[in-house]
Amino acid sequence: MSLDHYPRGVLVPVLTPFHQDLAVDDQRFVDHCRWLLAEGANGLAVFGTTSEANSLSAAERVSLLERLIEQGIAPDVLMPGTGCCALPDTVALTRHAVERGCFGVLMLPPFYYKGVSDDGIYGSVAEVIERVADSRLRIYLYHIPPMAGVGFSLSLIERLLKAYPRVVAGLKDSSGDWKNTHALLEAFPGFEVFPGSETRLLDALRIGGAGCISATANVNVAAISRLTRDWKSSNADAMQQEISAVRAAIQKYPMVAANKAILAQVQDAPEWDVVRPPLRALSAEAKAQLFASLEALHFSLDHRVPAV
Amino acid sequence: MSLDHYPRGVLVPVLTPFHQDLAVDDQRFVDHCRWLLAEGANGLAVFGTTSEANSLSAAERVSLLERLIEQGIAPDVLMPGTGCCALPDTVALTRHAVERGCFGVLMLPPFYYKGVSDDGIYGSVAEVIERVADSRLRIYLYHIPPMAGVGFSLSLIERLLKAYPRVVAGLKDSSGDWKNTHALLEAFPGFEVFPGSETRLLDALRIGGAGCISATANVNVAAISRLTRDWKSSNADAMQQEISAVRAAIQKYPMVAANKAILAQVQDAPEWDVVRPPLRALSAEAKAQLFASLEALHFSLDHRVPAV
Numbered sequence: 001m002s003l004d005h006y007p008r009g010v011l012v013p014v015l016t017p018f019h020q021d022l023a024v025d026d027q028r029f030v031d032h033c034r035w036l037l038a039e040g041a042n043g044l045a046v047f048g049t050t051s052e053a054n055s056l057s058a059a060e061r062v063s064l065l066e067r068l069i070e071q072g073i074a075p076d077v078l079m080p081g082t083g084c085c086a087l088p089d090t091v092a093l094t095r096h097a098v099e100r101g102c103f104g105v106l107m108l109p110p111f112y113y114k115g116v117s118d119d120g121i122y123g124s125v126a127e128v129i130e131r132v133a134d135s136r137l138r139i140y141l142y143h144i145p146p147m148a149g150v151g152f153s154l155s156l157i158e159r160l161l162k163a164y165p166r167v168v169a170g171l172k173d174s175s176g177d178w179k180n181t182h183a184l185l186e187a188f189p190g191f192e193v194f195p196g197s198e199t200r201l202l203d204a205l206r207i208g209g210a211g212c213i214s215a216t217a218n219v220n221v222a223a224i225s226r227l228t229r230d231w232k233s234s235n236a237d238a239m240q241q242e243i244s245a246v247r248a249a250i251q252k253y254p255m256v257a258a259n260k261a262i263l264a265q266v267q268d269a270p271e272w273d274v275v276r277p278p279l280r281a282l283s284a285e286a287k288a289q290l291f292a293s294l295e296a297l298h299f300s301l302d303h304r305v306p307a308v
Numbered sequence: 309m310s311l312d313h314y315p316r317g318v319l320v321p322v323l324t325p326f327h328q329d330l331a332v333d334d335q336r337f338v339d340h341c342r343w344l345l346a347e348g349a350n351g352l353a354v355f356g357t358t359s360e361a362n363s364l365s366a367a368e369r370v371s372l373l374e375r376l377i378e379q380g381i382a383p384d385v386l387m388p389g390t391g392c393c394a395l396p397d398t399v400a401l402t403r404h405a406v407e408r409g410c411f412g413v414l415m416l417p418p419f420y421y422k423g424v425s426d427d428g429i430y431g432s433v434a435e436v437i438e439r440v441a442d443s444r445l446r447i448y449l450y451h452i453p454p455m456a457g458v459g460f461s462l463s464l465i466e467r468l469l470k471a472y473p474r475v476v477a478g479l480k481d482s483s484g485d486w487k488n489t490h491a492l493l494e495a496f497p498g499f500e501v502f503p504g505s506e507t508r509l510l511d512a513l514r515i516g517g518a519g520c521i522s523a524t525a526n527v528n529v530a531a532i533s534r535l536t537r538d539w540k541s542s543n544a545d546a547m548q549q550e551i552s553a554v555r556a557a558i559q560k561y562p563m564v565a566a567n568k569a570i571l572a573q574v575q576d577a578p579e580w581d582v583v584r585p586p587l588r589a590l591s592a593e594a595k596a597q598l599f600a601s602l603e604a605l606h607f608s609l610d611h612r613v614p615a616v
Contacts, residue, residue, distance in 0.1 A: 054394060055420075056394055056396075057394045058365070060394075085362040085393075086362060087330065088365040089365050092365075110363065110586045111420065112419065112456075113357075113586055116586040116588075120586035120587055120588050123585035123586065150586070277395065278424040278425075278428035279424065279428055280425060
């Protein structure tokens with residue numbers, strides 16, 4: 001299966017901005033998406049873990065995706081997250097994304113019940129595919145056991161690829177386990193595997209990885225994108241070291257709040273600090289420490305208004 | 309705070325029946341609720357884990373609750389589950405339950421993000437209370453870390469009780485950890501603690517427990533109800549042993565599928581076997597084993613049409 005027409009490289013799990021009253025700030029979201037694309041993002045994996053997607057209602061996701069497309073973001077760079085606990089929600093969000101022309105969807109397994117069988121997760125994905133029943137559907141499996149508590153085993157992926165080779169297109173691997181990423185790339189050539197972090201991006205690209213989908217791309221997309229483009233150049237290892245150092249500094253803090261804190265600072269927009277519960281904004285102290293460690297890495301925190 | 313006017317005893321986390329196409333079977337649900345009340349249930353904790361509530365969309369839950377009340381189930385025996393990952397969903401379902409006169413709601417914490425702080429969970433519950441803004445609201449916290457991955461610590465409960473003493477009325481403890489149940493009953497007199505199983509029901513009642521909310525009450529409510537009524541009688545320990553043995557036999561299998569299998573058998577209604585993915589129905593082999601072990605306990609599996 002040739003998938004060359006799909007975005008590869010760095011896809012951003014776009015942060016979702018809120019107003020102080022916790023309502024979604026649609027316009028800031030659209031502006032942030034435009035800025036990410038201008039800075040070099042190859043695609044936008046809106047409605048992921050970093051996007052607080054599971055803290056949004058299904059209706060909020062539909063409306064936000066509509067808004068993005070209305071305002072001129074090309075649907076063929078969009079990979080919205082659509083996997084919910086309830087089959088009717090997953091089907092509705094997936095159908096909507098396909099109908100609006102999104103190139104793919106990023107699908108969490110149903111994540112409330114723990115200890116479920118591969119058969120049960122297979123059944124869930126299969127039901128979605130059969131119910132959406134659209135040849136344009138491309139599913140990227142979202143493997144993030146540390147949050148979801150359930151995930152996609154190699155044998156389950158093999159079974160899904162056998163049954164739905166034209167639909168099941170790839171996987172985001174947020175296991176945090178390089179051995180798993182490596183095993184996936186080895187087992188399924190042509191299957192688009194995106195590690196959920198840029199920390200081993202170069203290693204992944206060298207063995208056929210599709211790129212990465214990383215939270216910190218919200219604040220460092222230009223540098224990550226450069227590596228996905230120039231990974232065969234002689235200074236690729238140095239580029240990897242640089243983006244890994246920034247990632248390491250940020251991931252000492254809760255990821256969503258830390259990335260939002262950085263955007264609040266560089267855009268001089270305190271509303272970026274707002275998260276929905278159960279997440280919490282960074283404390284002033286944590287922010288000061290984070291900013292100091294980023295400055296030590298020459299990561300610019302100067303105010304800059306994104307040119308969109 | 310006197311809570312004597314609320315149901316105590318056995319509350320049933322009502323199984324949700326589906327048609328073969330996975331649509332909710334409203335009428336069978338209403339009939340099952342009527343039968344449970346006729347058999348001695350003191351209340352119905354619809355939309356819990358056993359109900360596959362997180363496999364239902366918010367709209368399905370609203371419509372099913374409407375249907376129940378329309379068909380004459382008294383809202384003052386209802387404690388619907390309303391806790392979702394997304395604040396807008398939790399607020400909408402909670403408001404709906406209060407407006408329809410339900411005596412309380414059973415509230416999961418937002419359960420997608422793991423490793424969140426007590427502050428974050430507090431923030432979520434507080435937002436729901438402030439947004440629903442209705443003096444009739446009574447919240448029962450749903451503590452089920454084995455599924456939700458997050459839960460309510462003693463210090464968090466203390467903080468919630470201090471801030472919202474008239475709203476935060478009790479807790480369902482599905483930790484499976486008797487030490488936790490014991491600690492809750494000791495720490496918060498008057499707070500209505502329902503263990504999530506009948507296995508230690510008598511122990512709980514003897515130290516002030518409110519009763520239990522148990523999956524297996526879907527198939528054994530008369531016997532459990534008898535113990536909550538006659539727990540001071542001389543044969544209470546024997547009654548406890550009997551219901552514990554039935555519970556032990558059932559919980560060797562996945563709880564939802566096992567309870568549905570029993571209802572399919574005793575009601576001669578194979579549709580009861582249908583579960584939504586990611587759950588799976590019991591295999592014929594598992595059913596045969598389950599039924600044999602129940603028969604060994606003189607648990608009747610004879611066909612009986614519920615008199616409703």
